[in-house]
Amino acid sequence: MVDRRHFIKQSAGSLAALGGLALLQRSGLAAAADTTALSGKESLVNLTDRPPNYETPVNYFDAPFTPNKHFFVRYHHAVIPEINASEWRLRIGGDALNSPLEFTLEQLRNDFEQVEIAALCLCSGNRRGLFEPPAPGLQWGSGAMGNALWRGVRLKDVLARAGIDKSALEVSLAGADSGVLPTTPNFVKSLPLAKALDENTLIAFEMNGEALPHWNGFPARLIVPGWTATFWLKHLTALNVIAKPFDGFWMKTAYRIPKDRFPSGQFSSQETETAMPITEIVVNSLITNLEDGQSLPKAKTIDIKGVAWDGGNGIARVDISIDGGVNWQQATLKQDYGRFSWRQWHFAFAPKQPGSYRIMARATSASGATQPLEAISNPSGYHHNAVQKMTIHLA
Amino acid sequence: MRTLVLLLSFFAATATAGENRIFLKERPGKNQVVAQCAVCHSLDYITQHATFLDRAGWEKTVGKMINSMGAPINDADKRIIIDYLAQNYGH
DSSP states (O other): OHHHHHHHHHHHTTOSSOHHHHHHHHTTOGGGOSOOOOTTOOSOEEEETTTTEEEOOGGGGSSSSOOGGGOOEEOSOSBOOOOOTTTOOEEEEOTTBSSOEEEOHHHHHHHSOEEEEEEEEEOTTTTGGGOSSOOSSOOOOSOSEEEEEEEEEEHHHHHHHHOBOTTOOEEEEEESOBOSSTTSOOOOEEEEHHHHTSTTOEEEEEETTEEOOGGGTTTOEEEOTTBOGGGSOSSEEEEEEESSOOOSHHHHTSSEEEGGGSOOOSOGGGOOSSEEEOOBOOOEEEEOSOOTTOEEOOOSOEEEEEEEEOSSSOEEEEEEESBTTSSOEEOEEOOOOOTTSOEEEEEEEOOSSSEEEEEEEEEEETTSOBOOSSOOOOTTOOOOOOOEEEEEEEO | OHHHHHHHHHHHHHOOGGGGGOOOOOSTTHHHHHHHHTTTSOTHHHHHHTTTOOHHHHHHHHHHHHHTTOOOOOHHHHHHHHHHHHHHHOO
16 A cells, blocks of 8 residues: 555656546556547546546646547446447337337437536546545546536436326436447446436537537437436437336446435435435535646746536535645635536635645535545445645745 | 357457557466456456455455356356466455
8 A cells, every 4th residue: 555655656746647647557557558549539548448448637627618539438338339320219118108209319309409508427436546445446536527518408308208107216228338248237227207307317419519429428328417427328229217116237236335424315216225326426626737746836826726516506615725724715716607517716826935735625515515534435436525635845 | 169259259349459558467367367357348457456456356356247247257267367366466
């Protein structure tokens, strides 16, 4: 453990990229820590090749919206078909639906009201690599997230066309990607009916004004604002309205958290006595223009910049400490793009003298929730929202 | 045999060029690890976990691949794979 930290510290100063690269360094993959290109993607940090998992270097978060070419990529399965939009169909079915339907992309675009929403897409395991002790799973740094403008149609409008039966409990979601072996459980998820019918839950076909990139779910994906990206099914192919809890591996076993350590999951049909699915994003923040261990020339003011977010209450304030948490001062929040978007903030730090400063950032949501000083441990390493702490040296 | 051909063709179809840069240690058991694990995923999944999975952790992980992810690995190969991972990529 000492080795890992020591190594990261030593490497940090010389690394241009941030968390992800350091994580690859510590895993002994330094030579492999190139930014292997996926078609249409640039400058992402490679975690795994197949299935492809790539995170965004943190400096790209210093913008209201994350460009598509820099948007992170996360897959569970290696078979990811290139989909021809004109041949794509979305099937709506299930035992709690009156009349099964099938839609083409054009029908979805033309038959329903289109809406656009700014929302943060955040991997449940973002920052897993920061857990101590480590949690098994992809060792993400801080870059398994991105903020985007998503355009599509409301899931509730599409389901209403097919007629929901009063027995409906959940809506299961399936996509076109699959495992290599037929024995591997497909990545199928479900939503409680209330979240599926939320006016903000979309079937999206555009991202930041362009068609969805292949690696982010072309031609259509689900957008579940406020919930972690495990529910944001890519390459959507089938939605089933069902009367019983969906019992596949990816709901019953994976993506679960202990009930006693986190707020209510709003998904009672998938809860057991002790565990529940990870659902709502927890309040969090990230400094985007500085890194731990960085040396800077002492200036009159240093603008500390970052982003803050939560699961849909909106950000009320961000507080910054430059003395390791003894004193806190409020940062200035930038433009509000809606309660599901992250919120940019900045803070003019006026250092009186050269030296080392312990910088911390802490967000508070409109509901009053705030970040803990240490991450809340859980077996799969989800919801890492500890207050960020970094030391910078001013000479 | 038919299954094997099918698997190999899947592997060939899904492997990416970048994977050629991932090399596992040349020790006994490597052949079984590559043959079984790389059917479904690149081998960087192994190196990424090497800093913190101990033998018990690798046993759990290989068990998950068989029991949850449907990897058709027999008991003899399972033992060889766990030994290789614990000895060469164990914490």
